[in-house]
Amino acid sequence: MIRKPQQNFVVQPLIKTNAVEYRKYQAEIVEKCLERNTLVILPTGLGKTIIAAIVAAHRLLKYPDSKCIMLAPTKPLVNQHCEIFRAVLNLPSHEINAITGTVRPQSRVNILKSSKVILMTPQTLENDLITSRCDLKPVSLLIFDEAHRAVGNYPYVYIAKEYIKQAEHPLILGLTASPGSEKEKIEEVCRNLYISQIETRTEYSPDVRQYIHPIYMEWKTVKLPSDFLKIKTLLETLLKERLKILKEYGYLESSDIKKVSRKNLLELRAKIQSEIAEYLRPPSSLFSVSLAIAEALKLSHMLELLETQGIAPVAEYLTKMKKEAERPGHQKATETLLNDDKLLEVEKLIQKLMKENYEHPKIKETIKIISRHLQSNEKARIIVFTKFRNTAKKLVEELRQIDGIRPARFVGQASKDVDMGLTQKEQLRILGEFKEGIYNVLVATSVAEEGLDIAECDLVICYDAVPSAIRQIQRRGRTGRKRPGRMVVLIAEKTRDEAYFWSAKRKEKVMKQTIKEISTKLHVTSINTTSKSLDTFIKSREELKVYVDNRELRSQTAKYLAELGVKLIPEQLPIADYIVSDRVAIERKTTEDFLQSII
Structure with a gap:
């Protein structure tokens, strides 16, 4: 299907001459993708976007009046894909366009109509589907980049469902380097994207080995100073006291902080909130448990900040808690913790260390690694990944003091507290x-x-x-793309860093085995078309209109209404979330909000 000429480039009417190097594994994957809905799992740097572009070229050639849409979770990624598609496809550049939430709704409608290939963020497409601004009928290929996100309520799930319902010639292509380690999650991705086959390669596959550049993995351990350990012990004691309460009430089997993760606490919090909602007058024991969970989550977060980030982030978090305690309607857990003698002792120790300019030893180690690397290669490029924005800010401040190091902070667009995010223009x-x-x-x-x-x-x-195996693979994939790369993981001794590192390695190993198992068992997904929509009972979809507040567009309620055939009209409503007639307005509330409003 893909011809290989003598000069070793792909030849296809809609692929630019000498634009795409012919690679046998890509050609084989493309042929499979054109047969049925496919999830492609490839290590980074092996051309997943190129495969998507070639598949798009074939679909546009087969269905000349159709369009192709590629979805990617972030704006920088959407723009990157747009550049690649314009470089590869033999189409006028004005027919290949990127659309994100920054483009006005009416402009989006016009771009969708005039384009052959559209690169979009999923939130934007989901909103346009819910408000009937977008029609997927002429779309002959829908590509989901970072397809592992297609779980739960992520927009990919709703979009795939609508695409299968609307498209005249549907074909789905999912792309990922790391679908995750849990069998259930991978199966959920396949169900939600109507995947009927998986095409996968690893760095050890014979047909891709020549294109793989080695990435040398290493980890550097650092020891926490004795003063850090004192604070750590106090926080662990406080956390264990809360876990004991949860164990005494029968909600935990163990109060060992090594056996109770943050995820466990979040799941338990959701369970307790559901139990409280079942009562008109909940028993006091449930409120005691709820308080212990809230305090445990705050303490767990402080421990993580101390172990992995340092003193300053913990100090900032305590300041944030104090400000929260001053506001009306603050969490009782915040006030209770701030008055605890052990936390007061923690605060004194932190203030002492802040005056002495104590820093996490990872900062010095990071500077040392970067300096040595740049000494050996002045033209090198280095990415430092950190979980927290404050740490990114601190690292940039420290790195700027070193000759030869020219750092920049790269964060998301959302603004958090006093920390302003980056605009799309600034990111690019x-x-x-x-x-x-x-x-x-x-x-x-x-x-x-x-x-x-x-x-x-x-x-x-x-x-x-x-x-997370997914995040570890993604971080590693930022290097070794065109030449050998190196990845260094910093680990603070006897902290959660150690557990996280080995957990990710174990999950990555499990992931590869799970993919093999699912690939052999995967069947074509059957699409249920028997459920009745409101169209069955009303003469015309136009007869049923609901005005919806713009802020509600991402809610499941709006999606369900759209699926039922209701025409949603988004507006900035002064009252209520939905207006269904000139006499009826509906305000959607959580149980907790509703109770607060009537007490």
């Missing part, structure tokens, strides 16, 4: 200047983990370990 500018060498170190949060193609990067430093 920083990435461009990093590639050009104006900056040689990028200190980034998770926004830079997914998919960004920065070929020049030859060293990745993980300031904090992550327990």
Whole structure:
């Protein structure tokens, strides 16, 4: 199907001449993808976007009046894909366009109508589907980048369902480097995207080995100072006291802090909230348990900040708690904790260390690794990943003091407290200047983990370990794309860093085995078309209209109404969330909000 000419480039009417190097494994994957809905799992750097572009070219050739849409979770990624599609496809550039939430709704409608290939963020497409601004009938290929996100209520799930219902010639292509380690999650992704086959390669597959550049993994351990350990012991004692309460009430089997994760506490909090909602007058024991969970979550967060980030982040979190305690309607857990003698002792120790300019030993280690690497290669590009924005800010401040190091902070667009996010324009500018060498170190949060193609990067430093196989693979994938790369993980001894690091490695191993099992068992997904919609009972969809507040568009309620055939009209409503007639307005509330409003 894909012809290989003598000069070793792909030949296809809608692929530009000498634009795409012919690779046998890509050709084989493309042929499979054209047969049925496919999930492609490839290590980073092996051209998942190129495969998507070639599949798009074939679909547009087969269905000349159709369109192709590719979805990606972040704006920088959408723009990156748009550049690649314009470089590869033999189409006028004005027919290949990127659409994000920053484009006005009416402009989006016009772009969708005039384009052959559209690159979009999923939230934007979901909103346009809910409000009937977008029609998927002419779309012959829908591509989901970072397809592992297609779980729960993520927009990919709703979009795939609507696409299968609306499209005249549907075909789905999912792309990911890491679908996750849990069998149930991978199966959920396949169900939600109507996947009927998986095409996968690993770095050890014979047909891709020649295109793989080695990535040398290493980890550096640092010891926490004795004063850090004193604070750590106090916080662990406080946390264990709360876990004991939960165990005494029968909600935990163990009060060992090593056996109770933050995820366990969040799941338990949801369970207790459901139990409280079942009572008109809940028993006091449930409120005691709820208080213990809230305090445990705060303490767990402080411990994580101390172990992986340092003293300053804990101090900032305590300041944030004090401000929260001054506001009316604050959490009781905040006030209770702030008055605890052990936490007061923690605060005194932190203030003492702050005056002495104590820093987490990871900061010095990071500076040392970067300095040595740049000494050996002045043109190197380095990415430092950290979980928290404050840490990114601190690292940039410290790195700026070192000759030869030109750092930039790269974070998401959302503004948090006093921390302003980066606009899309600022993100693109920083990435461009990093590639050009104006900056040689990028200190980034998770926004830079997914998919960004920065070929020049030859060293990745993980300031904090992550327990997720997906995130570990994504971080590693930012290096070794066009030449050998290196990844260094910093681990604080006897902290959760150690557990996170080995957990991610174990999950990655399990993931590869799970993919093999699911690939052999996967069947074509059957689509249930027997359920009745409101169309069965009403003469015309136009007869049923509901005005919905703009803020409600991402709620499940809005999606369900759209699925039932209701025409949703988004507006900034002065009252209520939905207006269904000139006499009836509906305000959607959580149980907790409702109770607060009537007490």
